[in-house]
Amino acid sequence: MRRLHSAPRPDWKQKIEEQGLVFSTTTMPDGRKIEYWNESAYYEFTMDEVETLEKTAEDMHLMCLEAAKYLASGAMGDIGIGRQALELAAESLQAGDMDIYGRFDFIYDGKGGPAKMLEYNADTPTGLIEASVAQWFWLQDVFPEKDQWNGIHEALIRQWKKLQFRTGMSTLHVAHSEAEESGEDWMTAAYMRDVASQGGWTTIGINMSDIGWDPNLNRFVDLDNFMISTMFKLYPWELMMKEPFGHRLLQRAHNPRWVEPAWKMLLSNKALLAALWHLYPNHENLLPAYLGDPGPMKEWVAKPLHGREGDNIRIHAPGIDISQPGGYGREGWCYQQYHPLPDYDGNHPVLGLWVVDGESVGCGIRESDGPITDYFCRFVPNTIDSPAPVAPPATSYGAAL
Numbered sequence: 001m002r003r004l005h006s007a008p009r010p011d012w013k014q015k016i017e018e019q020g021l022v023f024s025t026t027t028m029p030d031g032r033k034i035e036y037w038n039e040s041a042y043y044e045f046t047m048d049e050v051e052t053l054e055k056t057a058e059d060m061h062l063m064c065l066e067a068a069k070y071l072a073s074g075a076m077g078d079i080g081i082g083r084q085a086l087e088l089a090a091e092s093l094q095a096g097d098m099d100i101y102g103r104f105d106f107i108y109d110g111k112g113g114p115a116k117m118l119e120y121n122a123d124t125p126t127g128l129i130e131a132s133v134a135q136w137f138w139l140q141d142v143f144p145e146k147d148q149w150n151g152i153h154e155a156l157i158r159q160w161k162k163l164q165f166r167t168g169m170s171t172l173h174v175a176h177s178e179a180e181e182s183g184e185d186w187m188t189a190a191y192m193r194d195v196a197s198q199g200g201w202t203t204i205g206i207n208m209s210d211i212g213w214d215p216n217l218n219r220f221v222d223l224d225n226f227m228i229s230t231m232f233k234l235y236p237w238e239l240m241m242k243e244p245f246g247h248r249l250l251q252r253a254h255n256p257r258w259v260e261p262a263w264k265m266l267l268s269n270k271a272l273l274a275a276l277w278h279l280y281p282n283h284e285n286l287l288p289a290y291l292g293d294p295g296p297m298k299e300w301v302a303k304p305l306h307g308r309e310g311d312n313i314r315i316h317a318p319g320i321d322i323s324q325p326g327g328y329g330r331e332g333w334c335y336q337q338y339h340p341l342p343d344y345d346g347n348h349p350v351l352g353l354w355v356v357d358g359e360s361v362g363c364g365i366r367e368s369d370g371p372i373t374d375y376f377c378r379f380v381p382n383t384i385d386s387p388a389p390v391a392p393p394a395t396s397y398g399a400a401l
Contacts, residue, residue: 001044043382057106071272085265101159123265131354148381173203173222300316310324
């Protein structure tokens with residue numbers, strides 16, 4: 001893997017916004033504006049690297065399913081979600097409720113050593129539009145003769161088709177929280193409507209706050225009092241369980257088919273890292289991890305069990321003593337062995353490996369200036385050092401808004 005320089009397209013800002021990436025500009029605490037999308041550089045993989053990393057992600061997904069079973073047993077406590085939520089997740093896992101997607105975060109330096117898993121964002125993973133769409137169209141404009149590690153769009157359509165075939169359902173409600181103000185959740189939900197529509201679903205958009213309960217139907221309903229039968233929600237399960245309607249989620253017989261399903265609570269929780277290390281100690285793609293305390297580790301990263309975007313991360317290592325702000329931590333902590341991120345002239349990348357139906361389907365790379373990948377990181381596109389890309393994905397999700 002190499003980090004190479006590239007001249008940005010003159011109209012790059014307009015193009016990424018037309019493709020749905022309307023949330024690129026971030027205002028720093030000091031008032032400076034920075035861009036999340038960065039096409040002044042790109043990372044290039046060899047095909048051998050891609051194939052190795054694909055296998056790593058797919059193997060890790062299977063291992064995570066085993067770790068989810070271990071967590072569902074209660075062997076590591078209620079992992080900050082409570083006993084009833086843990087039982088609901090266990091029931092969902094046992095029932096084999098079908099999911100759509102997830103994103104691993106891996107450390108990989110391209111120097112021949114094994115990639116190291118940092119976490120699995122398997123309930124509400126974002127970074128989808130830039131990884132699936134924006135970087136693909138960048139490739140067509142800048143390097144049309146090259147290929148890219150990116151089959152995310154087609155894989156999502158296949159999975160939505162598969163879900164419809166298995167369930168016999170045809171109407172999908174797609175919900176996000178309007179409390180998220182950057183536009184990322186809004187556009188991610190719109191993009192998911194697009195790929196679901198291409199998979200054969202009739203989609204209906206709704207805000208999480210507009211989901212209602214009909215006591216006569218004993219079912220969740222939308223604003224038109226239409227019963228919700230299948231729902232994609234870009235909203236974390238652990239927060240759903242705390243909503244006023246949270247107790248109704250425990251009644252599986254009266255619930256929609258939730259996507260992502262309740263068992264994803266087990267994979268999006270940082271306790272998963274400790275469960276993996278317990279089940280697969282010394283695995284080459286894992287970092288040591290312990291629940292509640294650092295155990296024997298002298299250098300560690302403390303992660304709140306429900307944390308996101310680097311909030312509340314604490315790093316204790318030689319020359320590094322960092323404590324990020326945020327609102328997480330009361331639910332408990334997982335301690336993971338500290339491992340430095342690769343350094344490409346001050347740029348520190350993390351690979352986001354996307355998994356759909358257990359298959360590794362693409363990569364999105366975020367890089368930061370420091371050891372934590374947070375709100376101020378940059379997305380950088382990738383290429384594969386081989387020719388023959390296929391046709392770019394067809395999208396219409398702008399109209400879905």
